[in-house]
Amino acid sequence: xxxxxxxxxxxxxxxxxxxxxxxxxxxxxxxxxxxxxxxxxxxxxxxxxxxxxxxxxxxxxxxxxxxxxxxxxxxxxxxxxxxxxxxxxxxxxxxxxxxxxxxxxxxxxxxxxxxxxxxxxxxxxxxxxxxxxxxxxxxxxxxxxxxxxxxxxxxxxxxxxxxxxxxxxxxxxxxxxxxxxxxxxxxxxxxxxxxxxxxxxxxxxxxxxxxxxxxxxxxxxxxxxxxxxxxxxxxxxxxxxxxxxxxxxxxxxxxxxxxxxxxxxxxxxxxxxxxxxxxxxxxxxxxxxxxxxxxxxxxxxxxxxxxxxxxxxxxxxxxxxxxxxxxxxxxxxxxxxxxxxxxxxxxxxxxxxxxxxxxxxxxxxxxxxxxxxxxxxxxxxxxxxxxxxxxxxxxxxxxxxxxxxxxxxxxxxxxxxxxxxxxxxxxxxxxxxxxxxxxxxxxxxxxxxxxxxxxxxxxxxxxxxxxxxxxxxxxxxxxxxxxxxxxxxxxxxxxxxxxxxxxxxxxxxxxxxxxxxxxxxxxxxxxxxxxxxx
Ligand code: NDP
Numbered sequence: 437x438x439x440x441x442x443x444x445x446x447x448x449x450x451x452x453x454x455x456x457x458x459x460x461x462x463x464x465x466x467x468x469x470x471x472x473x474x475x476x477x478x479x480x481x482x483x484x485x486x487x488x489x490x491x492x493x494x495x496x497x498x499x500x501x502x503x504x505x506x507x508x509x510x511x512x513x514x515x516x517x518x519x520x521x522x523x524x525x526x527x528x529x530x531x532x533x534x535x536x537x538x539x540x541x542x543x544x545x546x547x548x549x550x551x552x553x554x555x556x557x558x559x560x561x562x563x564x565x566x567x568x569x570x571x572x573x574x575x576x577x578x579x580x581x582x583x584x585x586x587x588x589x590x591x592x593x594x595x596x597x598x599x600x601x602x603x604x605x606x607x608x609x610x611x612x613x614x615x616x617x618x619x620x621x622x623x624x625x626x627x628x629x630x631x632x633x634x635x636x637x638x639x640x641x642x643x644x645x646x647x648x649x650x651x652x653x654x655x656x657x658x659x660x661x662x663x664x665x666x667x668x669x670x671x672x673x674x675x676x677x678x679x680x681x682x683x684x685x686x687x688x689x690x691x692x693x694x695x696x697x698x699x700x701x702x703x704x705x706x707x708x709x710x711x712x713x714x715x716x717x718x719x720x721x722x723x724x725x726x727x728x729x730x731x732x733x734x735x736x737x738x739x740x741x742x743x744x745x746x747x748x749x750x751x752x753x754x755x756x757x758x759x760x761x762x763x764x765x766x767x768x769x770x771x772x773x774x775x776x777x778x779x780x781x782x783x784x785x786x787x788x789x790x791x792x793x794x795x796x797x798x799x800x801x802x803x804x805x806x807x808x809x810x811x812x813x814x815x816x817x818x819x820x821x822x823x824x825x826x827x828x829x830x831x832x833x834x835x836x837x838x839x840x841x842x843x844x845x846x847x848x849x850x851x852x853x854x855x856x857x858x859x860x861x862x863x864x865x866x867x868x869x870x871x872x873x874x875x876x877x878x879x880x881x882x883x884x885x886x887x888x889x890x891x892x893x894x895x896x897x898x899x900x901x902x903x904x905x906x907x908x909x910x911x912x913x914x915x916x917x918x919x920x921x922x923x924x925x926x927x928x929x930x931x932x933x934x935x936x937x938x939x940x941x942x943x944x945x946x947x948x949x950x951x952x953x954x955x956x957x958x959x960x961x962x963x964x965x966x967x968x969x970x
Contacts, residue, residue: 440542440543440546440547440550441540441542441543441546442542443546443549444542444543444545444546444549444592444596445542445596447549447592448542448545448592448593448596448597450656452586452589452590452593452925452926454582454586454924454926454927455567455582455583455585455589456582457575457578457579457582457786458559458578459844460574460575460578460802464800466561469560469562469564469574469707469802470561471560471746472560472561472563472564472861473564473567473568473800475561476561476564476565476568476650477875480503480509480510480511480512480557480568481511481512481513482512482513483498483512483513483514484512484513484514484515484520484658484659484682485515485660486515486525486679486680486681486682487515487665487676487679487680488521488524488525488528488673488676488679488680488681488932489528489531489532489679490510490669490674490675490676491519491675493515493516493884495514495515495516495517495682495683496516496613497515497516497518498513498514498515498516499513499514499655499682499683499684500512500513500514501513501514501569501655501656501657501658501659503568503569503571503841504570504571504807504808504809504810504811504841504842505568505571505798505799505800505807505808505841505842505843506840506841507812507840507841507860508840509568511565511568511569511659512658512659512662514655514659514662514682515680515682515683516682516683516684516687517681517683517687517688518625518653518687518688519687519688519691521681521683521688522650522681522683522688522691522692522695523691523695523779524699524859525650525681526621526623526650526692526695526698528675529622529635529648529649529650529676529677529679529680529697529716529729530620530621530648530694530697531676532648532674532675532676532677533618533620533621533647533648535647535674536618536646536647536648536674536676536677537617537618539646540599541552541595541596541598541599541644541646542596542599544595544643544644544645544646545592545593545596545644546592547577547590547643547644547668547671547672547673547732548591548592548595548640548643549588549589549592550671550672551588551640551667551668551671551673552585552588552589553593554670554671555581555584555585555588555636555664555667557576557584558663558667559581559582559585561663561949562577562581562584562632562660562663563577563578563580563581564577564618565659565660565661565663566580566581566631566632566657567660567800567807568800569631569656569657569660569835570628570629570631570656570657570660570810571763571782571802571808571809571810571841571842572762572798572799572807573762573804573805573806573807573809574799574802574804576761576762578634579922580630580631580633581632581633583630583632583633583637583924584632584633584635584636584637584664585926586925586926586943587633587636587637587640587641587925587942587943588636588640589925590745590925590926590943591637591640591641591644591947591948592640592644594644594945594947594948595644595645595948596622596676598616598645598758598948598949598952599615599616601613602614602615602616602957604738604858608962609960609961609962610957610958610959610960610961611958611961612861612956612957612958613956613957613958614954614955614956614957615954615955615957616645616948616949616952616953616954616955617646617952617953617954617955618645618647618951618952618953619646619647619699619700619729619951619953620644620646620647620648620697620698620699620700620726620913621647621649621697621698621699621951622647622648622649622650622698622699622700622701622702622951623650623652623692623693623695623698623700623701623702624638624639624642624649624650624651624652624702624703624705625652625685625689625692625701625703625705625713626638626639626651626653626654626661626703626704626705627654627704627705628654628655628656628810629762629765629766629767629810629864630661630766631653631654631657631660631661632660633663634704634942635651635653635657635660635661635664636664637942638702638704638942639651639664639678639838640714641702641942641947641948641950641951642702642830642863642951643673643677643678644948645948645951645952646952647700647951648676648677648678648679649677649678649679650679650681650692650698651665651678651679651680651681652681652682652683652685652688652689652692653680653682654685654705655682655683655684655685656810656811658682661680661682662680664934665678665680677794685709690716691708691712691719693716693728694717694719694721695721696721696722696723696724696725697723697724698728699726699728699729700728700729700730700731701713701728701729701730701731701887701955702731702950702951703716703730703732703733704732704733704734704767704937705732705733705734706734706735706862707734707735707862707888707935710732710733710734710937711734713730713732714730714732717730729950730938731933731938731940731950731951732937732938732940733767733932733936733937733938733940733942734767734888734932734935734936734937735767735862735864735890735935735936736767736768736769736771736862736888736890736891736932736936737771737772737859737860737861737862737886737887737888738758738767738768738769738770738771738772738888738890738891738893738911739770739772739773739774739788739882739883739892739920740754740755740758740759740770740772740773740774740892740893740894740895740919740920741774741775741873741876741879741880741893741895741896741905741909742755742773742774742775742776742779742783742879742894742895742896743776743779743876743884743894743895743896743898743901744776744778744779745880745896745897745898745901746779746895746897746917747895747897747917748782748783748786748895749786749817750895750917751783751895752783752786752787752790752846753790754770754893754895754917754918754919754920755770755773755783755787755868756787756790756791756794756846757850757919757921758866758893758919758920758921759773759817759846759868759919760769760791760794760805760806760846760866760868761868761919761922762862763806763807763808763810763844763865763866764808764846764864764865764866764867764868765810765814765864765865766921767890767891767932767936768890768891768913768920768922768923768930769864769920769921770891770893770919770920770921771863771867771868771869772859772868772869772870772871772882772883773787773868773869773870773871774854774871774873774879774882775870775871775872775873775879776872776873776874776875776876776879777872777873777874777875779944780872784832784848784850784870787848787868787870788832788848791834791846791848791868792833793834793926794806794846796845797843798842806846806866807841807843808841808843808844809842809843809844809865809866810842812842814842814864814865815837815842815844817863817864817865818844818863818864818865818866818867819837821845821857821858821863821865821867822844822847822855822867823834823859824858825847825849825852825856825858825867826849828849828852828853828856828857828858828859829849829850829851829852829853829856829858829869830849830850830851831844831847831848831849831871832848832849832850832870833846833847833848834846834847834848834866835847835926844865844866845866846866847866847867847868847958848870849867849868849869849870850870851870851872852869852870852871853899853949854871854882854885855873855885856869859871859886860886860887862888870904876896876898878903880904880905880908880909883909884908884909884910887933887934887935888933888935888936889910889911889912889932889933889934889935889936890907890911890912890913890931890932890933890936890937891911891912891913891914891915891920891921891923891932892909892911892912892913892914892915892920893914893915893916893917893918893919893920894909894915894916895916895917896917898914902916906935909966910933910934911932911933912930912931912932912933912936912941913928913930913931913932913958919922923943924943925942925943926943926944927943928943929941929942929943929945929946929947930942930943930944
């Protein structure tokens, strides 16, 4: 352990650097990814248990994770946890917390560094699982894995920083100290759309801060979380620190959230589920000694605004990338393009042309840009929104879908009213609403006029407008002259306002504070007058 502590401390002194993305034009990377896809394919269709206190527990019943490109291809059969097993997992985490909370921060960070190294080694494999399980393209899958590595590298360093002497004011006659201690048991509930990055980020922030975890992965991406559990097991993380509880959120979610031994809930997902968690977590239950903390990151209806001074080519490229990367299934997706009327027709034409050039199909092939949407429910919801959109605007690209996988063409609907449903509600699919604004003021007003506030872009060359947008564009992540997606750990701390959540700023200096509580410790050294009122 001494060695682990020492090496974590020295590694933490090297500055954090984002992982480079793999260059798939290089033959050796292409070959490695193809090999990993072949290996993964040979492992499809197995059955996976729960992991509670390090023990593998088979499910009495299972559910199936399937390949959305080919829904008859089973990724795996996963245990459907019962409420009793959810309670057991919380109990295991509570027991593990009693020892884990005493493990030094450097040692906890050491596990995270070791896990990051192992994920680097298994990068192609993790990418392959995402390509199969959620239909990511090679590039999107690799960016997801890279972000997961970044989160571990970043939070390990952050924890070591938080464990150092904190800068408080010193006074005569007292030794004063502020330390960050863990909260307790966390229920970690991630979404499927960044099945590696967000799941790894919320889980690793939790346990590196000294908490223990019940990880309930999204039911459309349990395999990615299983791969992470394998890594944690391989680096020797003690049993019970992270427990793996697959099953339907609607069945076991309430039990987890309301359990009196759960201290906090870290959730990323839809607005409605986030609101429900917020409400349930606020209730007090017998035996519960704390106010539960909630870290809730929710939906978005993000906009890309273009004014008449913008580089229109770059703006159109940014709009298309923001709207259709990973089939529009990103919370940061630019699902609204708001264009001032002077350049509206020009930009729209470019957007249509670029959209029509996107490739959609077999994501096991490196050139494919778009794959399927994640499952039958998403497919149904998105195709219904396209029908609604046809009545709310002018369909100018896409609109169709193809089976047997859940493939929906990148769809552009123009001349949409800012208050139309497709301009206000999160569709979470490849559907772009294009809205005409009178001028920059009007565009900014439209951009802010939803209940969300996650990401936003402005394409403009006008410095004054850029300065105004810095103050008035009300989003957690604001971008100028670039797409609305693609936040980097450490560079763009991520989280939104309003119904987009609690603005946790994942991948930023404030994030780990959400997983800790601060304790001020004072020791009187000499007798004398003590000041202060509280
Ligand atoms: P959901 O809200 O449907 O699910 C998220 C997680 O919550 C899943 O693990 C799900 O489990 C679980 N869950 C579902 N119902 C309950 C319940 N009643 N109690 C407890 N847990 C429950 O979201 P999606 O997975 O579909 O993810 C897409 C959403 O996530 C979009 O709205 C997107 O904008 C948002 N998102 C936000 C981000 C941000 O940083 N703000 C980042 C990424 C995504 P199960 O799968 O079993 O139903």
